[in-house]
Amino acid sequence: MEEIYSEAPKICKITKAKPETISFLLAFSKSYQVAKYKNLKFERTLN
């Protein structure tokens, strides 16, 4: 049997952010609020 010396082509792995990261972002989005008072904006993050 012949040996194959050529290297296996580099497989392009599809990169995607983990589901944990996405759920963190969604949770952050829900907790993050901006309150407006006159010309001022206040940020707050609810637990």
Place this chain on the structure above:
Amino acid sequence: MELQIEDSILVKNYVGGDEKALEVLINRHNQKISSFIYSKVLDRDITEDIFQDTFIKVIKTLKRGSYSEEGKFLPWVMRIAHNLIIDHFRKNKRMPKFEGSEDFNIFSVIRDEKLNVEKQMIKDQIDSDLTYLIEELPDDQKEVLVMRIYKDMSFKEIAENTDVSINTALGRMRYALINLRKIVQRNNIVLTN
């Protein structure tokens, strides 16, 4: 065929309080943005961090109402990611991080030069043993050895302080060491660490 709502409408809905719209936006562009970040930083964990920071910025901007629909949503997010990638490299330039790989570990080359507790105790013991041995030497030799080793004086200074020539001081040092070795051998003392 699935009907795809445009990004601009999802953004409007999200700003209007529809949290679900954000989920759709993130999932829709997840791969493009992640691949873009990964192509620059070539590290999964850093990609994840930058992806997260990018969307935190997106969320804050949208909720503050600072986003203006001038361009398109995706290029805007990509620009944020791009800026964060630049920040990442700037930060790393100031504080370069070295990570060993499987076949090369930096800690096999670099190590803490300080002695560990056990070795320090052994060294202290040897040092104190040596002071007893030095006491056994003739006074003239002992004087030169103490000045050279413990007081770190040069042979010129030793010669001046003991009123002898440099050659005599050197000779006394030589005999001091020879005699010390003899005492060690005679008494079967082990002084190595």
